[in-house]
Amino acid sequence: MDKLKKLNWGYLGSLAVSVLLAFAIGAAILAVAGFDPLRAYAAMAEGAFSSARHIGDLLEYAMVLCLTGLACVLGSRVGIFNVGGEGQLLLGAVVSCQVGVWLGSFSPWIALPAAALAAMAVGGLYALIPGFLKVKVKVNEVITTIMLNTIAASLCQYLAKGPWKNPNKNMVAATAQLDPRLWFKSLIPGSNLSTAILAAAVITVLTWYVMEKTSKGYEMRLTGQNPRFAFFSGIKTDRLVIGCMVISGAMCGLVGMFRVYGVEHLYRSSVSNQYYFEGLTVAMIAGYQPVTVIFLSFFFAILKTGAQGMELTAGVPNQIYLIIQTVIIFCMAAESGVFSSLRAGAQRRKAQEDIRRKEGRDHA
Amino acid sequence: MEQTAVRFEHVSMAFPGVLANDDVSLEIKKGEVFALVGENGAGKSTLMNILYGILTPTDGRVYINGSPVDRFAPRAAIARGVGMVHQHFMLVPSFTVAENIVLSREPRKGRIFFDSAAARRETEALSAEYGLAVDPSAVVGDLSVGLQQRVEILKALHRGAEILILDEPTAVLTPQETEELFAVIRRIVGQRHMTVIIITHKLYEVMAISDRVGVMRKGQLVGVRDTADVDEKLLASMMVGRPMLYDELEKTGTPGKELLRVEDLKVRDSRGLAAVRGVSLSVRAGEVLGIAAVEGNGQSELIEAITGMIRPESGKVFLLDRDVTGQDPGAIRAVGLAHVPEDRLATGVSAQATVADNLLAGRQREKRFTRFGFHRRMSTVERYASQLYERFDIRGAGTQAPAGSMSGGNMQKVVIAREFSFDAPVLIVAQPTRGVDVGAIEFIHSQIIAKRNQGCAILLCSADLDEVFRLSDRIVTLYEGRITGEFSGTFSKDEIGWHMTGGGKREEAG
Numbered sequence: 001m002d003k004l005k006k007l008n009w010g011y012l013g014s015l016a017v018s019v020l021l022a023f024a025i026g027a028a029i030l031a032v033a034g035f036d037p038l039r040a041y042a043a044m045a046e047g048a049f050s051s052a053r054h055i056g057d058l059l060e061y062a063m064v065l066c067l068t069g070l071a072c073v074l075g076s077r078v079g080i081f082n083v084g085g086e087g088q089l090l091l092g093a094v095v096s097c098q099v100g101v102w103l104g105s106f107s108p109w110i111a112l113p114a115a116a117l118a119a120m121a122v123g124g125l126y127a128l129i130p131g132f133l134k135v136k137v138k139v140n141e142v143i144t145t146i147m148l149n150t151i152a153a154s155l156c157q158y159l160a161k162g163p164w165k166n167p168n169k170n171m172v173a174a175t176a177q178l179d180p181r182l183w184f185k186s187l188i189p190g191s192n193l194s195t196a197i198l199a200a201a202v203i204t205v206l207t208w209y210v211m212e213k214t215s216k217g218y219e220m221r222l223t224g225q226n227p228r229f230a231f232f233s234g235i236k237t238d239r240l241v242i243g244c245m246v247i248s249g250a251m252c253g254l255v256g257m258f259r260v261y262g263v264e265h266l267y268r269s270s271v272s273n274q275y276y277f278e279g280l281t282v283a284m285i286a287g288y289q290p291v292t293v294i295f296l297s298f299f300f301a302i303l304k305t306g307a308q309g310m311e312l313t314a315g316v317p318n319q320i321y322l323i324i325q326t327v328i329i330f331c332m333a334a335e336s337g338v339f340s341s342l343r344a345g346a347q348r349r350k351a352q353e354d355i356r357r358k359e360g361r362d363h364a
Numbered sequence: 365m366e367q368t369a370v371r372f373e374h375v376s377m378a379f380p381g382v383l384a385n386d387d388v389s390l391e392i393k394k395g396e397v398f399a400l401v402g403e404n405g406a407g408k409s410t411l412m413n414i415l416y417g418i419l420t421p422t423d424g425r426v427y428i429n430g431s432p433v434d435r436f437a438p439r440a441a442i443a444r445g446v447g448m449v450h451q452h453f454m455l456v457p458s459f460t461v462a463e464n465i466v467l468s469r470e471p472r473k474g475r476i477f478f479d480s481a482a483a484r485r486e487t488e489a490l491s492a493e494y495g496l497a498v499d500p501s502a503v504v505g506d507l508s509v510g511l512q513q514r515v516e517i518l519k520a521l522h523r524g525a526e527i528l529i530l531d532e533p534t535a536v537l538t539p540q541e542t543e544e545l546f547a548v549i550r551r552i553v554g555q556r557h558m559t560v561i562i563i564t565h566k567l568y569e570v571m572a573i574s575d576r577v578g579v580m581r582k583g584q585l586v587g588v589r590d591t592a593d594v595d596e597k598l599l600a601s602m603m604v605g606r607p608m609l610y611d612e613l614e615k616t617g618t619p620g621k622e623l624l625r626v627e628d629l630k631v632r633d634s635r636g637l638a639a640v641r642g643v644s645l646s647v648r649a650g651e652v653l654g655i656a657a658v659e660g661n662g663q664s665e666l667i668e669a670i671t672g673m674i675r676p677e678s679g680k681v682f683l684l685d686r687d688v689t690g691q692d693p694g695a696i697r698a699v700g701l702a703h704v705p706e707d708r709l710a711t712g713v714s715a716q717a718t719v720a721d722n723l724l725a726g727r728q729r730e731k732r733f734t735r736f737g738f739h740r741r742m743s744t745v746e747r748y749a750s751q752l753y754e755r756f757d758i759r760g761a762g763t764q765a766p767a768g769s770m771s772g773g774n775m776q777k778v779v780i781a782r783e784f785s786f787d788a789p790v791l792i793v794a795q796p797t798r799g800v801d802v803g804a805i806e807f808i809h810s811q812i813i814a815k816r817n818q819g820c821a822i823l824l825c826s827a828d829l830d831e832v833f834r835l836s837d838r839i840v841t842l843y844e845g846r847i848t849g850e851f852s853g854t855f856s857k858d859e860i861g862w863h864m865t866g867g868g869k870r871e872e873a874g
Contacts, residue, residue, distance in 0.1 A: 213740055231673070
């Protein structure tokens with residue numbers, strides 16, 4: 001009972017309203033474009049769940065959204081907004097891939113941990129730069145991380161075309177392929193789903209646990225809410241902010257490794273199609289709440305996989321997914337303003353009522 | 365012949381969740397000084413904001429000079445001769461005095477260009493007419509607070525004010541500046557037959573300046589009296605709704621060994637200017653050392669440097685004989701210091717966090733609140749928070765409500781509860797009762813003295829001189845970052861006020 005009461009019903013309500021509204025607007029757009037909205041949505045549901053392969057792809061995408069979303073939450077908890085996850089992810093992918101290529105003859109028990117460590121190290125170090133600049137010289141992290149994204153993407157492109165290029169001349173802008181012994185085992189044949197999701201599940205639970213249940217998580221929360229108060233109360237806030245930024249970057253780097261070792265088996269730019277930004281969007285819609293991030297990751301993964309299926313079977317462009325996602329964000333952002341003004345109006349009416357009731361009593 | 369300047373008839377003002385004014389009916393006569401007193405949140409400012417047209421009442425009518433107000437807007441109120449000097453001045457700091465005074469009705473040259481010579485002339489004439497001396501070409505940002513207030517009053521007079529509202533005008537003034545302000549009020553009322561409404565919660569000021577006084581409590585006007593018929597005790601009990609006894613606080617014990625020593629501390633403020641220019645002081649166990657200073661004379665920076673919030677430029681801080689200079693607050697707290705900061709919202713709480721989490725801050729690593737050193741034991745935290753909540757008589761929506769939802773006084777109690785429960789031998793207390801209502805002030809004062817009697821060394825800093833006098837065993841005055849005087853035994857308000865404004869230094873120089 002207490003658990004039920006603790007749920008944020010206001011948030012859940014507005015999320016539900018936003019989602020319904022988004023689907024309604026999506027339906028209107030589909031109708032205007034000459035599609036039958038009901039058939040299109042049916043095709044979407046079918047696209048997501050009709051085959052094991054689709055479900056596998058869906059779960060793999062949910063994993064990516066969840067980990068990148070949590071990486072974003074990790075930063076925002078201490079008041080730093082990591083927009084640089086895309087760059088951290090790409091660098092993690094290319095470096096871990098090359099480590100795998102170098103250690104191709106070693107046992108997977110050595111090569112895989114080495115690759116994972118390399119991915120986390122490079123992602124974490126790349127996040128250390130904006131974290132350090134923010135804490136020590138007060139440089140806005142949003143600007144630095146966005147800039148560093150561009151640099152990282154170009155650097156990875158250079159590495160894949162230059163020093164770490166695939167020996168096969170037909171492969172442009174890709175690194176050498178990993179030895180199949182090092183690949184994460186596929187869980188559903190033909191799909192992207194690999195054993196990486198098990199590691200991801202462990203990381204997800206761990207991140208949630210630290211943020212929500214430990215004294216470190218408590219310190220993170222205070223730091224994000226009021227850094228001056230946190231410092232005043234004795235927390236070493238500088239160290240905490242930089243630390244969280246580095247771990248956020250390390251998580252992104254690891255996602256890059258999961259993409260390479262679970263799906264692509266070499267580095268090329270399709271390792272990430274702006275996946276970090278999708279995760280960041282999920283984190284924002286989730287109000288930076290870890291549990292909500294986990295649930296919404298599945299929701300958006302279903303939408304996106306479904307939209308791809310819909311394109312194939314009903315001929316509806318899958319951009320409808322983007323429209324729906326955007327409308328949800330828009331509604332969630334508008335919600336806080338609309339709801340609070342409604343609430344204020346109701347309170348004002350109630351206050352006036354109280355006066356009138358009181359006056360009635362006085363006259364009586 | 366007595367005329368009515370302002371009449372409120374059954375005025376009510378509802379804000380979401382609160383009734384700020386509840387059926388207030390009040391007449392203010394022409395040519396009187398009317399004091400409006402009450403605790404914070406009693407509705408004084410709301411009522412005056414209605415008169416000045418900033419707020420539109422939910423119910424009731426307001427008459428100015430006998431005619432009803434139909435449109436509530438500051439512009440309309442100004443046109444009817446109402447002027448208001450807000451607690452936070454509404455001046456442009458980079459403009460000159462003359463420019464500020466004529467703002468919104470500037471003299472023009474050829475309809476377009478600002479006529480600064482005329483503005484200066486108007487200001488000079490006005491200042492001579494009312495006997496309020498100002499330098500028309502001085503830049504407002506360079507003036508003292510007292511002079512800025514004078515500019516605000518002149519601005520209202522320039523707009524033709526006959527009814528002048530002063531919202532807590534003495535909160536930022538020294539005793540001498542307050543005297544000057546009162547002289548000005550007496551002059552404009554006596555000679556120009558103006559009406560002055562003064563909002564305050566300092567009762568001795570009511571006695572000193574007003575002809576009549578209205579007391580507000582929880583949005584209602586609970587009484588209007590001739591000042592000659594009341595005394596401070598009666599007013600205080602009307603304000604809180606029960607007899608208020610300002611009892612002598614019982615101080616016991618003798619000072620023990622020195623627990624805090626500051627040696628020649630120099631601190632720069634956030635803009636890099638010298639704020640503390642070589643302060644040395646020492647606080648012993650079982651005594652309260654009060655710092656008396658007008659705001660902005662280095663007391664904030666001094667306290668922040670002692671507590672580790674900022675790094676001093678030079679000098680030393682010794683806590684329990686250990687050098688803690690330049691360490692961070694966590695390290696200094698670990699040696700044995702607790703700190704009630706001057707600005708509770710910016711520094712003392714996290715408004716979004718729950719009351720329980722705010723009460724816990726600083727103890728989250730303690731064994732009793734964690735399992736295996738990291739897993740939070742929420743039930744223990746909750747029990748601990750509930751105990752403090754009870755013991756410090758915090759009133760709000762419970763320990764799980766966000767701290768930001770509480771009133772200022774209760775938020776301050778949360779800060780006091782947390783900091784006082786550390787059992788630290790040294791306590792730094794800044795502005796402990798700023799914005800706190802009378803009932804809570806009594807409670808907080810008694811807690812501070814209890815700590816003193818238990819043997820704590822307490823450094824107290826407050827803009828409220830009465831508070832410094834009441835609680836301190838010794839007082840140092842701070843002026844422009846230097847200690848200008850030290851007092852113990854019986855304190856003389858005049859002498860301390862004089863040292864607070866650099867009087868002692870002038871004397872030496874002269």
